Amino acid sequence: MMAEKRVRLAVFISGGGTGLQSLINASKRGALSAQVAWVVSSTRKVFGLERAKREGIETFVFRLKKYDSPEEAAEDLLSKLKERKIDYIALAGYLKLFPLEIVRAYSGRITNIHPGLLPKYGGKGMYGLHVHEAVIASGDSESGPTVHLVDEIYDNGKILEQVRIPVLKDDTPESLAGRVLVEEHKLYPAVLEKLIRGEYDDSNK
Numbered sequence: 782m783m784a785e786k787r788v789r790l791a792v793f794i795s796g797g798g799t800g801l802q803s804l805i806n807a808s809k810r811g812a813l814s815a816q817v818a819w820v821v822s823s824t825r826k827v828f829g830l831e832r833a834k835r836e837g838i839e840t841f842v843f844r845l846k847k848y849d850s851p852e853e854a855a856e857d858l859l860s861k862l863k864e865r866k867i868d869y870i871a872l873a874g875y876l877k878l879f880p881l882e883i884v885r886a887y888s889g890r891i892t893n894i895h896p897g898l899l900p901k902y903g904g905k906g907m908y909g910l911h912v913h914e915a916v917i918a919s920g921d922s923e924s925g926p927t928v929h930l931v932d933e934i935y936d937n938g939k940i941l942e943q944v945r946i947p948v949l950k951d952d953t954p955e956s957l958a959g960r961v962l963v964e965e966h967k968l969y970p971a972v973l974e975k976l977i978r979g980e981y982d983d984s985n986k
Contacts, residue, residue, distance in 0.1 A: 788868035788977055790815040793843075793875040794822050798829020799962065800873030800894060800969060805836055807970030814977060819865050821858075823877045839865075845877075855880035862887075871973060872931060876908055881933050891931040892976065894969045896961050898943055899927040903936030913954035913961070924948050924957060926965040928972040941981055942972050 790808075792801050801820060807813035820833035820840045833840045841861065848854035859882055862870070872879070872893040884891060895903060897912040907915070916924045925945045930938035944964045948957060975981060 788815045789818040789866050790973075791819040791821060791862060791865070791867045791870045792817055793870065793872045793879075794820065794827065794829040795824060795876040796827050796829060796874045798827065798832045798873070800965060801829050802832055803966035804871060804873065804970055804973070805832070805838075807974075813970045813974050815869060815973065819862075819867060823875060829874075851880070852882075855882040859883055859886055869973070869977065870931075871969070873969070874908075878905075878935060879931055879933075884931060884933055889930060890976075892928055892941070892969075892973060893931050893936070893938070894965055895927045895929065895936055896958065896965065897927065898923065898925055898945065899929060899936055899940055905935050907936065910954045910958060913957045916948060917952060917954060917957065922948055924961060926961055926968055928969060941976065942968060944968050 792804060794801050804813060805817050808815055808817055817838055820830065820838050821843050822830050822840065823843060825842045830840050843858055845851060845854050848857065858880060862883070868890065870887055870891040872891070879891065896909070897903065897907070897916060902912045902915050913924070923945045925943055927940055927943045929936070929940045932938040946960055946964060
């Protein structure tokens with residue numbers, strides 16, 4: 782069953798947008814009761830923007846250097862989110878620290894997916910293959926994606942769910958990344974749907 786109301790979701794990206802595509806696909810098949818209404822990228826030349834355009838979704842490139850100050854940038858972004866009546870925000874491979882003003886305005890309604898088992902392997906610089914390289918170097922036997930709420934610190938917000946998969950003896954960062962990505966694309970829409978439905982206790986955010 783889907784939630785009665787289809788909420789409006791903004792997805793923030795910095796790359797190819799495979800995570801974005803997984804959310805679009807879940808919305809189309811009715812597994813996610815949200816419409817991907819806006820896609821925001823931190824850079825112009827990424828395939829994720831092309832994915833959005835192919836789906837007829839409005840896009841925006843959000844770059845701090847276009848503004849006179851970080852405060853002005855955050856104010857403009859928040860204004861645009863409100864204009865589009867965005868209910869929830871999903872970071873899907875977005876590599877920039879999220880503006881504090883947006884975090885406060887959307888408290889408990891911004892999620893991020895991380896390719897490692899937080900709280901290990903989180904923080905600034907821990908993204909993409911860097912995470913998988915660190916996991917393999919550590920000798921850990923497990924890895925997997927984490928979906929968490931976003932606060933003002935990288936990879937710090939309340940963990941909603943994780944999926945654990947084994948690290949194989951012959952894994953490379955690339956092979957581990959590929960298997961984690963498969964799990965990311967299943968986990969993220971499912972967690973977002975539960976968040977929209979109010980199935981997570983938010984008393985200890």
